[in-house]
Amino acid sequence: MRYLILSDIHGNWEALEAVLHQARDGYDAVLCCGDLVGYGADPNAVVDWARTHLDAIVRGNHDKACAGMEDLEWFNPVARAAARWTGRTLTPENLDYVRNLPRGPLDFDSFQILHGSPIDEDDYLVSTFAVSQLRNSLDRAVSFFGHTHMQGGFLLHRHGVRRIPKLRSDADQHALELDPGSWYLINPGSVGQPRDGDPRAAYVFYEPGARLVEYRRVAYDVEAAQKKILAAGLPPLLAERLETGN
Numbered sequence: 001m002r003y004l005i006l007s008d009i010h011g012n013w014e015a016l017e018a019v020l021h022q023a024r025d026g027y028d029a030v031l032c033c034g035d036l037v038g039y040g041a042d043p044n045a046v047v048d049w050a051r052t053h054l055d056a057i058v059r060g061n062h063d064k065a066c067a068g069m070e071d072l073e074w075f076n077p078v079a080r081a082a083a084r085w086t087g088r089t090l091t092p093e094n095l096d097y098v099r100n101l102p103r104g105p106l107d108f109d110s111f112q113i114l115h116g117s118p119i120d121e122d123d124y125l126v127s128t129f130a131v132s133q134l135r136n137s138l139d140r141a142v143s144f145f146g147h148t149h150m151q152g153g154f155l156l157h158r159h160g161v162r163r164i165p166k167l168r169s170d171a172d173q174h175a176l177e178l179d180p181g182s183w184y185l186i187n188p189g190s191v192g193q194p195r196d197g198d199p200r201a202a203y204v205f206y207e208p209g210a211r212l213v214e215y216r217r218v219a220y221d222v223e224a225a226q227k228k229i230l231a232a233g234l235p236p237l238l239a240e241r242l243e244t245g246n
């Protein structure tokens, strides 16, 4: 079994399309670690695709915000404006789908998927210290998470926690063989709004039987996504940041 694992698509259809094109024929099932919508100008295209193609998904904080389930006062003004626009723009069916997405973690045989952290879906896992406190909260030796929009993740072994770096900017794939004695929190990176300094859309393949995670990046039509964001009247910052990946 080979999984395509996506996270933080954020209504960016151009990025999702590029990922699906590059990944085509390479997987048996597709999973998502949350944030289908918010920020990007194509929430309906992304949710239409999700409803028919995703095998499993957990909700993200922006999914909750756009569906009116979150107090928007906690969001910065740009995210708030995007959440309100997305809530108004989603069709009733798509809004209903987003509102009913399950809370993570979601367990599979040998791994789990979640949005922020295993103990709080809205927490950001950025420091090795924070990750070192989570050992007893992990139900599986391999977990996939999102929320930070930074590809890579963490390896937990007997002597501590190590950061797994993102793909180098001159590479478009890297295979990581999982050590049976270690635990892993893997971040596929963000499809639709990378914030790790690499503007390319990010994702992973995962093959539990081979204990293999394959990190991937793919360039997409950033300009087309930017034009749609500006035409929709969304904050220009959301278009600008796609270019730098920050």
Ligand code: ZN
Residues within 6 Å of the ligand: 008, 010, 035, 060, 062, 147, 148, 149
């Ligand atoms: Zn996100």
